[in-house]
Amino acid sequence: MQQPPGSNHLTDTDRSLLSGLADFSATVTEKTVNGNPARPGELDSFSYDFSQATQSKGLNRLNRTLVQNQQSHLTAQYHKPLYAGQKLELTTDSESQNYRYYQINDQACSTSRIGYVEGELVEASVSHSASQSTRISKYVKGHLEEDNVIPASASKTQNFLVVLQQALEQDKAATLGRGHVIARIHLGRYSGQSDVDQRPARAQGLTVHGVSGVRISSRKSMNTLMRLEPR
Known part of the structure; x- marks a missing residue:
C-alpha cells in the first residue's frame, strides 16, 4: 500500500x-x-x-x-x-x-x-x-x-460519512467521560482522599521543595505539581 x-x-x-x-x-x-x-x-x-x-x-x-x-x-x-x-x-x-x-x-x-x-x-x-x-x-x-x-x-x-461521524462523536463523548473520572481520582489524591500510599515524602525517599501542606500519594502524581529529588 x-x-x-x-x-x-x-x-x-x-x-x-x-x-x-x-x-x-x-x-x-x-x-x-x-x-x-x-x-x-x-x-x-x-x-x-x-x-x-x-x-x-x-x-x-x-x-x-x-x-x-x-x-x-x-x-x-x-x-x-x-x-x-x-x-x-x-x-x-x-x-x-x-x-x-x-x-x-x-x-x-x-x-x-x-x-x-x-x-x-x-x-x-x-x-x-x-x-x-x-x-x-x-x-x-x-x-x-x-x-x-x-x-x-x-x-x-x-x-457512510454521517454514520461514522456520529460514531466518532460518541467515542469522543465516552472518552471525555472517562477523563472526568480520572480527573476526580487525581483530585481526590491531592486533597488527601485517596487510599494510596500517603507516607511522608521523606519516608518514600523524596525531598519536596516549595510546597507545604500537601499529602503525597505517589512519586508520579507529585511530578505534575513540584520538583522531586532523591533524598
Whole structure:
C-alpha cells in the first residue's frame, strides 16, 4: 500500500470500511479442453481472477485519502445437453450434435474511499459495480437453432460519512467521560482522599521543595505539581 509520510497507521474508522486484508492478486484456472470435436473453436475452460489494491494519498496522516479497490473477473465456456439427465457425448457425427454452449463473462468491482482534512473525517463511501454477459448457443443435429446474449449490470454507492461521524462523536463523548473520572481520582489524591500510599515524602525517599501542606500519594502524581529529588 502506497502511503504519505506518517500515515502508515490505520485508525478504527479506516478498518471499518476496509477489508482488513493485505493487498493481493490471485488466479484460479482449469485446463482448457476441446469439448466438441466437430467445432474445434468451442472450448471448455474456466478462469477466475481476484485482486485488491490499497493506496493512501495526501500530505500526512491528518490530510489524506484512502482508496481500496477490489476487482474480480470470471470467464467460463462449457457444453451442456439439451435436456436434464441426457448424456452428452459429442463426436463428429451430426446426430450427436445436440447441446447448448455457454460463454460467460462476469466482472465486479468494489471501491472504498475514506478522506480526512485536518484530522476531520470528510469522506466515507463504498461503491459496487458488476456486469455479466451470458451467451447461449443451441444446436440441434449440428445446426444452430438459437443464439442469445443475456446482459446484466448493476451499480450501487453507499455513503457512510454521517454514520461514522456520529460514531466518532460518541467515542469522543465516552472518552471525555472517562477523563472526568480520572480527573476526580487525581483530585481526590491531592486533597488527601485517596487510599494510596500517603507516607511522608521523606519516608518514600523524596525531598519536596516549595510546597507545604500537601499529602503525597505517589512519586508520579507529585511530578505534575513540584520538583522531586532523591533524598
